[in-house]
Amino acid sequence: MSGESTPASELVECYLLRLRSATADLPTDQSDELLGDLTAHLAEAVPPGSDELTARRALDGLGAPELVAAAARTETGPAARARPSPGSAQVNDVIAVLLLLLGGFVVPVLGWVAGVVMLWGSPRWSERDKWLGTLAWPGVIAGGVVAFAVGGPVVLVAGLLGLAVLAWVCQRLLAHSREVQGGDTPSVA
Numbered sequence: 001m002s003g004e005s006t007p008a009s010e011l012v013e014c015y016l017l018r019l020r021s022a023t024a025d026l027p028t029d030q031s032d033e034l035l036g037d038l039t040a041h042l043a044e045a046v047p048p049g050s051d052e053l054t055a056r057r058a059l060d061g062l063g064a065p066e067l068v069a070a071a072a073r074t075e076t077g078p079a080a081r082a083r084p085s086p087g088s089a090q091v092n093d094v095i096a097v098l099l100l101l102l103g104g105f106v107v108p109v110l111g112w113v114a115g116v117v118m119l120w121g122s123p124r125w126s127e128r129d130k131w132l133g134t135l136a137w138p139g140v141i142a143g144g145v146v147a148f149a150v151g152g153p154v155v156l157v158a159g160l161l162g163l164a165v166l167a168w169v170c171q172r173l174l175a176h177s178r179e180v181q182g183g184d185t186p187s188v189a
Helices: 007-022 028-045 052-062 065-075 086-106 110-121 127-150 153-181
Strands: none
Touching: 007 028, 007 052, 007 065, 028 052, 028 065, 086 110, 086 127, 086 153, 110 127, 127 153
């Protein structure tokens, strides 16, 4: 049994692997420094031959690797952070557009607000696209209220027109997002 890892060392190794994975999006020098500091700390806190309880206490004191990585991201300014992969940017764009256009119906008002925050926080859309995305949902709702007040076939026409506007805005935002991810600058048109 002398050649096998102790449970304490396995816990430490597992923690450090999770931390390496959680900090993969940080700049390499920052990730390496954080991992080096925590490896040195854990070498002192959990010396060879330590029991599982000692290791768990030391690891619990540090917090979950994902929380440690999140704290490191907070300390890093936005300019120093690694750029997200195009795939994750595209997923975030789709989420933002869905929240903008459907979030207000799923979670009244708050879903739409979350979409607006994501839209305006993204560098991938022009200011014109941001205003279009921001105003589409409230505009369709306002048009629906007016159409309902008028009544008759106007309600059906306004409803269909509102759906068409939302679909067009969705298509436009996603198309412009893909243009920027492909290397272009945000379009003004």
